[in-house]
Amino acid sequence: MDSILVTGNGPLNGQIPIAGAKNACLTLMPATLLSEEPLTLTNAPRLSDIKTMTALLQSLGAEVSSLQDGQVIAMSSHNLTSQTADYDIVRKMRASNLVLGPLLARFGQAVVSLPGGCAIGARPMDLHMEGLEALGAEIELKDGYLHARAPGGLKGAVHEMRFASVGATENIVMAATLAKGTTVLKNAAREPEIVDLVECLRKMGAQISGEGSSTIEIHGVDRLHGATHQVVTDRIELGTYMLAPAICGGEVELLGGRMSLVDSFAAKLDAAGVSVTETQNGLKVARKNGRVQAVDVVTEPFPGFPTDLQAQMMALMCTAEGVSVLEERIFENRFMHAPELVRMGANIEVHGGTATVTGVETLKGARVMATDLRASVSLILAGLAAEGETTVSRVYHLDRGYEHVVRKLEGVGAKIERIKGE
Template sequence: MDSIIVTGGAELSGRIPIAGAKNACLALMPATLLSDEPLTLMNAPRLSDIKTMTLLLQSLGVEVTAMQDGRVLTLSSHALTSHRADYDIVRKMRASNLVLGPLLARAGHAVVSLPGGCAIGARPMDIHIAGLEALGAEIELRDGYLHAMAPGGLRGAVIEQRFASVGATENVVMAATLAKGTTVLKNAAREPEIVDLVQCLRQMGARIAGEGTDTIEIEGVDRLGGATHRVVADRIELGTYMIAPAIAGGEVELIGGRRELLPSFCEKLETAGVTVTQTNDGLRVARANGRVHAVDVKTEVYPGFPTDLQAQMMALMCTAEGVSVLEETIFENRFMHAPELMRMGARIDVHGGHATVTGVERLRGAPVMATDLRASVSLILAGLGAEGETQVNRVYHLDRGYERVEEKLSACGARIERVRGE
């Protein structure tokens, strides 16, 4: 297996381009199932998760053409050959469940394996199922597969989610675009990825209002057409690289970044003593002299602090002045990076969903093991500010969500390289 070697102590200076959002693209790709006309996605990230979704869609009969080195994807679902999403593909990635709603809406039936992904908590499908059942679907779990039918077609309904799930919001919104009548989805997720999906669906002919708020209204139409859509910038990649100069020192401009993608995160960084400035091209981030200050963090649904940046923020807090408390409210089992950071000299005490971090003056490089996608990059970030060499093993997680990490950081002066495994 590949590993990443980081030698700490180098300040960063330069520009880093932010790729299209993985989580947005993974919802946009299944939207092709709603139409028999082509959907073209520009600014697609080149990641293993995108390849996995491509394989899944191709297994259903979707034609996928990649251009411009994979940054432009054209998908056509004019001739679906299957309505079954098999375990062998679905187990690799949680977002595979996003084919369920579109398949139900377009074909009236679907068989989808329960999904996999990072081992950061159960993330059950019950909110997805409840929303689709409210639209008239009949769903049964048999042998690890969701068998879904809509014999009379989907019908609009008023749905209130018990939790503002991003995936369930995406599934229900896509399904409702072809349902008969009007659907009102309450306690909907408000993330930029939801807004991006709705904007694409609207280009395809969907009638949707309220994206970016907690209530989305969808008026069903008879059919959707094709569209060309540019994927929004990846706010999690953006936040990750904002932390890099905060840990290592220096100043970096993140091309394509926008403050409104990460309002709470930007506020926390500034409270910690990091300068965040909007430029014509993106966001400029710099660390003031000395160590950052400890800040408390509580993960919340958007526009709150993102759970997908909790591990990276913990890495920053490991060398902050003072004591910080990080509270994880979205997923269980999401402090698995803490023991690895402790191998580097961090002082972390985990109790359930809380982690208390007492900052040390400097971390020390050590061999560490990545346990999930965001943990992978948090260990790389920690290595940037550590004394000596850090070897991050099992970085196959990293390639699911970050494109060319070592190239982007080394272009700004980081001493980082990938060592290919046998």
């Protein structure tokens, strides 16, 4: 099994290109199931999760081709052969559940295994089911699979979600594009990935308004056509690499970055003593002066502080001056990286959904283990600032969400290498 060796090497300087958003691309790919005509995505990230979604779509009979070194994905669902998403593929990735709404909308039936992914909490399917049932679907859980039917087709409805779930919003919006009548989805998630999905669906002929707000209105149409769409910049990769110069010092420009994608996160960095400025090509990040200051963080749905940047922010707070409190309100099991950071000399106390971090002068290199996708990169960031060598094992998690992480960090002066396992 591969590992990553990181050696603390001082300030970082240069440029890092930011890829297309993993979470956006994984949502856009199932949209091909809504139409017989081709859907082409550009600026696609080159990640193992994208390969998993490709395999899932192909198992349904879709044609999926990776072009231009993986940055273009060409898809066609004109000749699907199945409406069943098998456990063997779905178990690998949470986003696999996003085929449920499109299959149900287009074919009136779908059988989808309960999904897998990172072990960061229950993340149940009940919000997805409630929304689709509001549109007239009949859904039964049997032998670990959701069996969904809409014999007379889906019908528009007014539905208010109990929680602003990103995945449920995406599933319901896709399903509603082909429903009869108008659907009004209240307490919808507002993430940029949803805005990106709606922009793509609109190019395909969908009639949708209100994306980016808590109420989305969808007027169902008879059919959708093909389109070409550019995947939005990955705000989580952007935020992750913004932390690299914050932790190590130096100045790094993130190419393709946009402040609108990371407003709340950038505000926290500013409060901690890290400068974030817009440039013609992206965002430039540097410490203002000396050691960063401790700040408190509460994870919230967009536009609040992203849960997917909590682990990385904790790595920064480990060497900040003062005491910070990080409260996790999205997932109930997302502090598994804390004991690994403690192995590196961090002072962290976890009580339920709250972690209290007392900053230390320096971290020490150690052998640590990645527990999930974002935890893996938080340990790499910590290793960049630590004295000596840090070895991060189980980095297969990393491949799910970050392309060419070693190359990108090497490009700004980090001392980092991937060690091939046996």
